[in-house]
Amino acid sequence: MTLVTVAQKYRQQSPLVFCLTNTVVTNFTANVLLASGAAPAMTNLPGEAGPFAAVASAVLVNLGTPSTEQLRAMDEAVRGATKAGTPWVLDPVAVGALPVRTEFARKILAQHPTLIRGNASEILALAGYQSTGRGVDAQDTVSAAISAGRELAQNYGSVVAISGAADAIIDATRTTLVHSNGIGLTGITGGGCALGAVCAGMLAITDDPFEATIAAHGMYGLAAENALALSRGPGSFASAFLDELSLFAPEELLNLRLQEANHA
Amino acid sequence: MTLVTVAQKYRQQSPLVFCLTNTVVTNFTANVLLASGAAPAMTNLPGEAGPFAAVASAVLVNLGTPSTEQLRAMDEAVRGATKAGTPWVLDPVAVGALPVRTEFARKILAQHPTLIRGNASEILALAGYQSTGRGVDAQDTVSAAISAGRELAQNYGSVVAISGAADAIIDATRTTLVHSNGIGLTGITGGGCALGAVCAGMLAITDDPFEATIAAHGMYGLAAENALALSRGPGSFASAFLDELSLFAPEELLNLRLQEANHA
């Protein structure tokens, strides 16, 4: 499929994205999914998470603010998704900086996430390298994390997306850089977290997770560019971003600036 | 009282609405209550929920994202409310689609909620019928759920409100349809959840829960219509909706389009 077709089908099919995510971004994530054309749903309860992962279109596991009970639900959701063949996204928020989630993230890697999406510091840490992240902020550049991303892609069969000035989308053999002006997204909380949810939705649309991830980053990044032109600060940006996601025309993806590189 | 008088008293008395609600909509719900003229308060802790339900003006129990601990607090809150005569609202989010909350919702029905507010699929499922909801989305029409709503109203002495293209307000003997253009509310998360909180506040104003529920739906729906005219997408709608709730004049309820039907 072309990226335009993927985005069109996303709107038509409205994938049901089951999000196990952090308490800071629940509302923004749900609103981003709705604005983009998908349907959000959340539960963090063991006994519900497993069965729901089996019927949802896709699952997002975001490690931002786990509780003990949510970690159990995440474990259940990942097993449910894997068993049912539901695509799932791992967002390893603050992995490397905080211990409990770091151990948990390494454990569920063994379940082969369809996509791993994080910033450079998180991807480096998840792959076992030294990173310099503090909390949720990346202190490493995207280019410094690409080889770590490739290792994760090769070891776990996952697509890896690294958010930064340009976003790198990586699989076992390819790296594509997606260029957009995402500066507005760095001024609000949840810019990366909600992107993970949109990626999850796109994974439900096409069997090619590499293409799905590029489509998600493209739609998200271009909507952010559109919103930036209409905003005077982070408050008006957040509002305009939801508007622009809902007004986004799939054909705009024809203008997406992509840069492809084969792995060395 | 007339609907206008109910809304005026709501503003004057600023009912304290104790919300046990889901993590996706806490912020929006609190802001909706404030904008409408009420006072929000939340705790999900056993040991606090029971005593607080006894002193609050009204209680909202929304099953969107329960934790094990929150379910215990909800159980305590419902008992505290019942014992103290505090009106309470049950919002059976995703009942029918997810198992733990479904069982819990059926259990606390025995405590006779003053109001049950949900979408058509949730009302059907709560009444024991087959529904086709997926997650939080209704896949059934309001009209298909009216007889199920009437059964709940008759069996538990509750008012039942079903949200949809037109909202149906039902008690043991009457059904009133409240018409408003709520399309903006379907584009953001929490549109229904926050309405449940406003309903709870209105229940504290008048001894007639049927009238209170119509007043809440009327104020909410008309403010949403006003906001829609000022918005270009879900981000600007959410912002305009809070503005319009705060600017809402109770006299606007004179223009509310109601349609009454006796039960067959």
Added chain:
Amino acid sequence: MTLVTVAQKYRQQSPLVFCLTNTVVTNFTANVLLASGAAPAMTNLPGEAGPFAAVASAVLVNLGTPSTEQLRAMDEAVRGATKAGTPWVLDPVAVGALPVRTEFARKILAQHPTLIRGNASEILALAGYQSTGRGVDAQDTVSAAISAGRELAQNYGSVVAISGAADAIIDATRTTLVHSNGIGLTGITGGGCALGAVCAGMLAITDDPFEATIAAHGMYGLAAENALALSRGPGSFASAFLDELSLFAPEELLNLRLQEANHA
């Protein structure tokens, strides 16, 4: 330092503020921190909270909606902060009105918060006096709580900030009133909670917590005044407030209206 210098350094250093806060205001608090120039981070997990409090620039403990697990994490965070010399803020939300948090707040007072920030009813209750708060609303005036604030300041070596029509900043020997038109902040949820987070960030900038607290209240209050002029209700205010925080020029603090009073 002058207040202008404190605010300039805050922007330059971007303190990492670890927030253990309530589920209603997580998103707004993180966005306020980002807009003001700081970096937010959250975890509520025992095993993560202690180590993170030791490396963060400052810690906020806000008791708005504690879970049993979050209370354990808060206890751990406070001990970690104290041991590492990290400044920390206690926001005793609804203390006096709700029992579990009241007992917990009194317990962690023994760890000497750098700053205690609350409304008049909460400060009175924390100091052991009768208050008339209901839920999160203050029913007492700031002036009625100043002597209680002074007692807390003297007994625990803390700065105490009482939010109201004018905000009172108190230490063992001084009281300064910070005047600004914060009426917009009373129309949205989290206005006080997010201020506590900004205060925490400022505490990381200067060794003088009294000055830091005045700088935080000044920046916050003046940004709220600027936003009020641009808004037509609470929705547009919330958006404009984040914009104005991000556009705030530290030099605006030269116009801050302060009123100093020695203790009797």
